[in-house]
Amino acid sequence: MDRLTRRFGDRVAVDAASFHVERGKVTGFVGGNGAGKTTTMRMIMGVLAPTGGEVRWNGCAPTAADRRTFGYMPEERGLYPKQPVLGQLVYLGRLRGLSTSAARASATSLLERFGLADRVDSRLESLSLGNQQRVQIAAALLGDPRLLVLDEPFSGLDSGAVDSMTQVLREFAARGVPVLFSSHQLELVEALSDRLVILSGGKVVAHGTARELRRRGPRRHRLVTGGETGWLHGFAGVEVIEDGEGRAVLELADGQATADAVLAEALRRGSVREFAELVPSVADVYREMTA
Structure with missing residues (x-):
């Protein structure tokens, strides 16, 4: 077509x-x-x-x-x-x-x-x-x-x-x-x-x-720590999407370098229970593309 x-x-x-x-x-x-x-x-x-x-x-x-x-x-x-x-x-x-x-x-x-x-x-x-x-x-x-x-x-x-x-x-x-x-x-x-x-x-x-579409969206990570996560606000290259009770969802502007910096700072501040990339589903991509 x-x-x-x-x-x-x-x-x-x-x-x-x-x-x-x-x-x-x-x-x-x-x-x-x-x-x-x-x-x-x-x-x-x-x-x-x-x-x-x-x-x-x-x-x-x-x-x-x-x-x-x-x-x-x-x-x-x-x-x-x-x-x-x-x-x-x-x-x-x-x-x-x-x-x-x-x-x-x-x-x-x-x-x-x-x-x-x-x-x-x-x-x-x-x-x-x-x-x-x-x-x-x-x-x-x-x-x-x-x-x-x-x-x-x-x-x-x-x-x-x-x-x-x-x-x-x-x-x-x-x-x-x-x-x-x-x-x-x-x-x-x-x-x-x-x-x-x-x-x-x-x-x-x-x-x-599906893989290509999922990678078109913003790169997001979930961070779960043993302490508070308020320090993420204002951290260079990070937009905090969700935050509360030691758990945060982040949007990273600069890829792996920013992810490494966030993890290093989180470890410096205490324990890290999870730090993982959130790969969106096609349904997530669809909702974002058609909103």
Whole structure:
């Protein structure tokens, strides 16, 4: 995606967003409600036309034939509630260019994988919401897609289904398929993703591996001593974030040199029970980037 932009009247939903989804990598796409994730995914799939910028696939604008090879799970579920599960998956597979036999084989295999082998003839509306979600996921995975774009695929799934879905996405990535998925479950995104893209107000505010994103924030340490820590206020290169009862959280301006100086002074004043760097989680980075 290169400077992808989408306006709705005077409102800019996606504002010159640029990022790439690597082959064989799972990319987590995170942002608050209204950040522009769904709009971006729709432009990737050709459901919406960009106002500016472009989507590229293998260096070129994707064709309709290219997009038929993409697996897409929309935010608004698009299956037919009164139709049998297997029948409509075969129909959707045919729309994507599969033969009837290939569509049936792919759909049957996926339904077995998601524990729905005994519900192939059931109408979709008779299934629980979680099982309906599994069928929607199966629809996106039909026919071994060359790209996966999944908008909130884990919504409504129980822990067993989340584990199964996670394994499926890793298997696709292992075969070289680029995977882009959105989720509000930040711990899951951090655990599953090889790379992350954080969107806020339609803009890409951060992207990279979880490790890279965690290192972008300020360097903080926790100091626990046997005495008071008031002396840290005014210490060169130190900002005290929290302080009380022999425990302090510090933000260090000059890296290791300042950390060494703080530790030396703390030891001079008495016992040190803990002095450790605090590595933020992706959720911490996300909150800081989107505040």
